[in-house]
Every structure is written in structure tokens, then in C-alpha cells.
Amino acid sequence: MKIKLNSGYEIPAVGFGTWQTPDGEIARESVRIALVNGYRHIDTAAVYKNEKSVGEGIKASGIARDEIFLTTKLWNDKHSYEGAKEAIQTSLEKLDVDYLDLYLIHWPAPKALRDNNTWEQGNAEAWRAMEEAVESGLIRSIGVSNFMPHHLESLLKTAKIKPAVNQIYLSPSDQQRDVVAFNHKHGIVSEAYSPLGTGTILSDEKLNEIALKYGKSAAQVAIRWSLQKGFVVLPKSVTPHRIVENFDVFDFEINEDDMALIDTLESIGKTAPNPDETTY
Numbered sequence: 001m002k003i004k005l006n007s008g009y010e011i012p013a014v015g016f017g018t019w020q021t022p023d024g025e026i027a028r029e030s031v032r033i034a035l036v037n038g039y040r041h042i043d044t045a046a047v048y049k050n051e052k053s054v055g056e057g058i059k060a061s062g063i064a065r066d067e068i069f070l071t072t073k074l075w076n077d078k079h080s081y082e083g084a085k086e087a088i089q090t091s092l093e094k095l096d097v098d099y100l101d102l103y104l105i106h107w108p109a110p111k112a113l114r115d116n117n118t119w120e121q122g123n124a125e126a127w128r129a130m131e132e133a134v135e136s137g138l139i140r141s142i143g144v145s146n147f148m149p150h151h152l153e154s155l156l157k158t159a160k161i162k163p164a165v166n167q168i169y170l171s172p173s174d175q176q177r178d179v180v181a182f183n184h185k186h187g188i189v190s191e192a193y194s195p196l197g198t199g200t201i202l203s204d205e206k207l208n209e210i211a212l213k214y215g216k217s218a219a220q221v222a223i224r225w226s227l228q229k230g231f232v233v234l235p236k237s238v239t240p241h242r243i244v245e246n247f248d249v250f251d252f253e254i255n256e257d258d259m260a261l262i263d264t265l266e267s268i269g270k271t272a273p274n275p276d277e278t279t280y
Contacts, residue, residue, distance in 0.1 A: 001013040001014070001227070001250060003189055003230070003232060005141050005164040005165065005189060006162055006164050006187045006188070006189075007140065007141040007142075007161075007164045009101065009140050009141050009164075011041065011069055011101075011102070011141075011165070011189065011232055012039070012040045012041035012069050012232075013227055013232050013233065014039065014041065014223070014227070014232075014233055014234075014235070014246075014247055014249065015039065015041030015042065015043050015069070015071070015191075015232060015233070015234045016030075016031065016034040016035075016039045016041065016042050016043065016234070016235070016236070016243070017043050017193060017234035017235060017236035018030070018031065018042070018043060018044045018048055018050055018054055018236065019043075019045070019048060019193065019194075019236055020048075020236070021048070021050055021236070021238055022050070023049055023050040023052065023053050024053055025053075026053075026238055027050040027053035027054055027057060028053045028054075028056045028057040028060060029057065030057070030237070030238045030243065031053075031054050031057025031058060031060075031061070032057045032058075032060045032061045033240050033243050033244075034243050034247075035057070035058065035061035035063045035068070036061055036062075036063070037243065037244045037247060038247050039243075039247055040063070040067055040068055040069060041068070041069040041070075041071075041232075042054060042057075042058065042068060042069070042070050042071070043071045043072075043167075043193075043234050044070075044071065044072050044073075044095075045072055045073035045075070045104075045106055046072060046073060046074065046075045046078075046087060046090070046091055046106075047073070047075045047076075047106065051072060051091055051094035051095050052094045052095070052096075054095060055094060055095035055096040055097065056096075058070070058095075058097075059096070065097060065098075068101075069101045069102070070095065070097065070100055070101050070102070071100070071101060071102040071103070071104065072091045072095065072100060072103060072104075073103070073104040073105070073106040073145060074087050074088075074103065074104065074105050074106055074126055074130075075087065075106055076106065076107055076110035076111075076112070076113075076280060077110075077112075078126065079105075079110060079113055079119070079122030079123065079125070079126050080122060080125045080126065081125040081126070081128055081129045082129075083126065083129075084125070084126035084127075084129035084130060085129045085132075085133075088100075088103065088129070088130070088133050088138060088139065091103075092138065098138075099137060099138055099139065099140060100138065100139045100140070101139075101140050101141060102139075102140070102141045102142070102143060102164070102165060103130055103133070103139045103141075103142050103143075104142070104143045104144055104145045104165065104167055105123060105126055105127070105130075105143075105144045105145065105147075106145050106146070107145065107146050107275055107278065107280070108123060108144065108146060108147045108148070108151035108155075108275050109151065109275055109276050109278075110122070110278075110280065111278060111279055111280060114276065120154045123151070123154065123155050124154075124155065124157075124158045124159075127142070127155060127158070127159055127161075128158075130142045130161075131159075131160055131161050134161060141164040141165070142161060142163065142164060143163040143164045143165030143166060143167065143188070143189075143191075144163050144165070144166050144167070145166065145167040145168065145193075146167070146168060146169070146272075146273070146275045147163075147166050147168075147179075147275070148178075148179055148275060148276075149178060149179060149182040151275070152166070152182060152183075152186070152188070156186070162186065162187065162188070163186075163188050164188065164189060165188065165189045165190075165191050165232070166179070166183050166188050166189070166190060166191065167191040167192075167193055167234075168190065168191070168192070168193070168272065169192075169193060169194050169270075169271075169272035169273065170190060170191075170192035170193070170194075170195065170226070170231060170272075171192065171194060171195050171196060171197040171201060171222060171226070171269070172197070172201055172207070172222055172225060172262050172263070172265040172266070172268070173197040173200065173201045173265060173266060173267060173268050173269035173270065173271065174197070174266065174267075174269075174270070174271040174272050175263070175266055176272055180229075180231075184230075189231075189232055190229075190230070190231045190232070191231065191232040191233075191234065192226045192231045192232065192233045192234060193234045194234075194236075194270075195222060195223055195226050195231075195233045195234065195235055196219050196222050196223075196235060197222075197268075197269030197270055198269070198270050200268070200269030200270050201218070201222060201265065201268055201269040202218045202219055202222075203218075204218070204265060204268050204269075206261060206262075206264075206265060207221060207222065207262065207265065210254070210258050210261065210262065213258070214252050214254070215252075216249075216252060217245060219235070219242070219245065219246060220245060220246070220248065220249050221254065221262070222262075223235055223246060223249045224249045224252065224253075224254055225254060225259065225262050227249065228253070228254060228259060
């Protein structure tokens, strides 16, 4: 299952997240296991400090590079034209690839730029470098992460290329309806990181009752909910059987009544961090 981006490329609807996955053998092997079990979309970031191992896992899988959709992200200390250019090259080298399928600004308002009110300028400069990387073939699609509508409105004032994706904390426990609506209005795909609410929603009684009905796990139901909402979803695990389980979500469909019931589960788990109040 793939979703068409406004850049013209397609993104696999279920990706494999690597946030908090330790560098080295764990990252290498989890990426390899994901790919040999059907995933074709891998998500990492400079700040995860596991790009090298992610790249090694991709090679170890034996899956051809052109069959894999690869995402990484710009960290907060590189929000400038030159900083972004340097960061893109560093990520390409660590991942040992010739191009990135998707490159995201990780956070819209780093504390250092927020304190002196230069976050808008920083985003605009970084975006210009990212647009040039698209033009030169180093990146295929560009987007953002954790952006709220006012951050996107600011970026769109100067952007020549519209963001293809906004990767946000998104699960039944925090549906970020205003952000999702803004993304949809502007043709930006909503991508859900922590789609299981960092695991906090998996013990919910209602979700587990629905899961039992479909013969699936609570995690699989939460992932399927995101897919039926039109979101790209990034489940994360380093446990082999859970990696496989999280991808086994294409053989059932949640009915309208159960989708509506899941919609009522907001605030049962963790909620999205406010990007204008982070300490990093």
C-alpha cells in the first residue's frame, strides 16, 4: 500500500521507525529484519545517531536500494542554509546512499532560535538548501516534522517547493485534528510517529475488545486505524516478532462503528509535545 506525495513520488504507507533504536547491532539487525519481512520504508534521523547502522542494515537485507523509501531528518543545530547543506551530505555519507527519498526538518522552533525569535528565518534558510538538494538529485521529496499550522504558514511564505509530508505525533490518544486538517487542505501527507502512543494505549480495554473482535492485537488495530485515516504510519520495535506483527495489517478492515469508537479514545495515553515549548 502506497500513498502519492505532492512531489510525484509514492511513499509506502507503513514504515519502520528507528527512534530510540541503539546504534550498532540492534539497529542493523532490526532494519534488516524489517526489510526481509516486507517493509520497504525506513525512517531515521541525524539525532537518533544510528544512521550508519541503518545504512548497514539496508545493505545486509539484500533488498535493492531503489525498492526502499528512506527518510532522515535535519537536527536543530543545523537550521541555516550552510548548516542544512552540511547536514544533508553528512547523512548521505553515514547512510552510504546516493540519494534520500525524504528529508525532513525535525522540529520547527528549536529553543536557541525561539529565544532570539529567528526560528522562521532558520527554517526558510534550511528549506532553501533542501530545495537545492532536490534540484540536484540528492533528495527526492522534502517535508517537515512536528510542525503546527502557524509553523507551516510561515514556511509556505518563502517555499518554492511545498512540503510533501508533516511527520507528527499521531495516534488514537492524540489525533491532532487541527494539524491533520491543515495538512490535508494543503496537500501535505500526515505521517504518524509513535502511532501506538509510545505503547501507552495498548492496555486500553476498548481497544483490546476491538482487537479481539478482529483477531488482531491492539497494536495492529491502532496501526490499521491510522491507515484507514489516510496516514502514513511508523511503528517501531526491536523485537523480531513485533516487527513482523506490526506489518501484518493489510488483511482486515475496521468497520465504521469501530473506527468511530477508536476516535473517542483521545487522552488515554501520551499526547504530542508542544514544539514551541521544547527544551531542545
